[in-house]
Amino acid sequence: MPPPMGYLTRVVEFTATHRFPDQPEFAGATKDHSHRYRCLVTIKGAFDPARRGVMSLKAFDALLEREIVARFDGRHINEDIAAFAAGSWLATGEALAVYVWDRIVAAGLPQGVALHGVRIEESPHLYSEYYGER
Numbered sequence: 237m238p239p240p241m242g243y244l245t246r247v248v249e250f251t252a253t254h255r256f257p258d259q260p261e262f263a264g265a266t267k268d269h270s271h272r273y274r275c276l277v278t279i280k281g282a283f284d285p286a287r288r289g290v291m292s293l294k295a296f297d298a299l300l301e302r303e304i305v306a307r308f309d310g311r312h313i314n315e316d317i318a319a320f321a322a323g324s325w326l327a328t329g330e331a332l333a334v335y336v337w338d339r340i341v342a343a344g345l346p347q348g349v350a351l352h353g354v355r356i357e358e359s360p361h362l363y364s365e366y367y368g369e370r
C-alpha cells in the first residue's frame with residue numbers, strides 16, 4: 237500500500253500596489269491602489285513519519301520569502317514585476333496565482349514534494365486559486 241499523502245499549507249502576506257486598464261469592467265480600480273494580499277501555498281508529498289513532515293518548514297518559509305514576499309512586498313506590480321510591466325499580464329488575482337505557481341516551480345521543490353495549489357486573497361471576500369492546470 238502506498239504511503240498516505242500529506243499536505244502542508246503556509247500563508248504569507250505582502251502589500252503591493254496595482255492598477256487596471258481604463259475599461260468598464262475595472263471601474264473603480266483603474267487608478268493605483270494597494271492590497272494587503274494573503275498568499276496560501278500548499279505542497280504535497282508522501283507522508284513519512286521519519287521525515288517529520290512533507291518538507292522542512294524552515295526551507296519552505298525561505299522559499300516563500302524569496303519567491304513571494306521579497307518579490308512583491310512594497311512593490312508596484314504593474315511597474316516592478318516584469319511579466320506585468322510588459323503589459324502582457326493584467327495584475328488580477330488569477331494572474332498573480334499563476335505567476336506565483338510558476339516562480340515556485342522554477343525555484344524547485346525537494347524530490348518527492350509537489351506544488352498542490354496557490355491561493356491569492358485580495359480581500360476577505362475575493363480570492364483566486366490555481367492548481368497547475370494548463
